[in-house]
Amino acid sequence: MPHAAPLECERHSITWMSDSEFMAKFKIVTGRSNPEFAARVAKAAGTTLGKVLIRNFSDGEIWVKYDENVRGEDLFIVQSTQPPAENLFELLMLIDAARRASAKRITAVIPYFGYARQDRKSKPRTPISARLVADMLTAAGATRVLAMDLHAGQIQGFFNIPVDHLFAMPVLMDHLRTKFGSEAVIVSPDAGGVERARAYSKRLGASLAIIDKRRPAANVAEVVNIIGDVKGRDAIIVDDLVDTAGTLCAAARAVMDYGARAVYACATHGVLSGPAVERIAASPLQEFIITDSIPPRPEVKASNKFRVLTVARLLGEAVKRIHLGDSISSLFI
Numbered sequence: 001m002p003h004a005a006p007l008e009c010e011r012h013s014i015t016w017m018s019d020s021e022f023m024a025k026f027k028i029v030t031g032r033s034n035p036e037f038a039a040r041v042a043k044a045a046g047t048t049l050g051k052v053l054i055r056n057f058s059d060g061e062i063w064v065k066y067d068e069n070v071r072g073e074d075l076f077i078v079q080s081t082q083p084p085a086e087n088l089f090e091l092l093m094l095i096d097a098a099r100r101a102s103a104k105r106i107t108a109v110i111p112y113f114g115y116a117r118q119d120r121k122s123k124p125r126t127p128i129s130a131r132l133v134a135d136m137l138t139a140a141g142a143t144r145v146l147a148m149d150l151h152a153g154q155i156q157g158f159f160n161i162p163v164d165h166l167f168a169m170p171v172l173m174d175h176l177r178t179k180f181g182s183e184a185v186i187v188s189p190d191a192g193g194v195e196r197a198r199a200y201s202k203r204l205g206a207s208l209a210i211i212d213k214r215r216p217a218a219n220v221a222e223v224v225n226i227i228g229d230v231k232g233r234d235a236i237i238v239d240d241l242v243d244t245a246g247t248l249c250a251a252a253r254a255v256m257d258y259g260a261r262a263v264y265a266c267a268t269h270g271v272l273s274g275p276a277v278e279r280i281a282a283s284p285l286q287e288f289i290i291t292d293s294i295p296p297r298p299e300v301k302a303s304n305k306f307r308v309l310t311v312a313r314l315l316g317e318a319v320k321r322i323h324l325g326d327s328i329s330s331l332f333i
Helices: 035-044 086-100 129-140 153-158 169-176 191-204 246-257 276-282 298-302 312-324
Strands: 026-030 052-056 062-066 074-078 105-110 144-148 163-166 185-188 207-217 220-227 234-242 262-270 285-291 306-309
Touching: 026 035, 026 312, 035 074, 035 312, 062 086, 074 086, 074 312, 086 105, 086 129, 105 312, 129 153, 144 312, 153 163, 163 312, 169 191, 169 262, 169 285, 169 306, 185 191, 191 207, 191 234, 207 246, 234 246, 246 262, 246 276, 246 285, 298 306
Parallel strands: 026 074, 074 105, 105 144, 144 163, 185 207, 185 234, 234 262, 262 285, 285 306
Antiparallel strands: 052 062, 207 220
16 A cells, blocks of 8 residues: 655655565554554554553552563553653553563653653752653663654753654644745744744745743743734744643734734644633634644544644654664654
């Protein structure tokens, strides 16, 4: 069966590896954070999910067991670590069980790396939780990490094991190119996202705008000014994750107040906690594009304002390349 068309990158298309070129002795398993997504990753990698038993005791304590031999295997454990914290602990237990079962190599495939927003001491007496999670993954026995769109690139340096950092940009750009061209404007919702927004604007051939905002409290954003011209244009706000959607919706309203023709948004990780879905539904956003790195809530699937794109094939290709020792960075050249 022929493969689907490759995802378009800046200068080249991704060359997908055919099943006939890929003879593997590896396994992909998953916890309970996003099993449907993990099954799609396994299918994209040309295999099926390995057998794992996961249960809870009556008090909530987690129990895991590999229901097939993993000795000497190149093992990939697919598990996003969005709340609740049991998703993270489940991943740690799967890693520990694999290490004790003598797996040859254990790669933690983490589409959404939770706790990444706490990557520094922003205030006195606070933890650096991203570093803590990195230490726990390493201590549990992970020998490699494959993550997607980390909130801060420096998190790779928190690990003393190899980290492969993927970007959802090829998947998101493949969709954006069907709707927008050089007449659009890419908008960064804050100063910290300028590098990301610039990368999107470069690939789309569009101009760039930046929102100057203040954050008086956690999960509260106040738009102060917009740097750049959005008047009469389709504006696309890009971010790595959206949680309560307060920043996103404030940015969308500000862009429209500054004369944009229409406003759209895209983000890799749709955390969408609390009132996020209701806020987006009531906002001027025409469409909000996210990926399936986190399982979308039922309200997201039911709303016509959301578009969910899958990054399973991208992760499946990365798994194949890691197993064979091929380049990962060439996916994004």
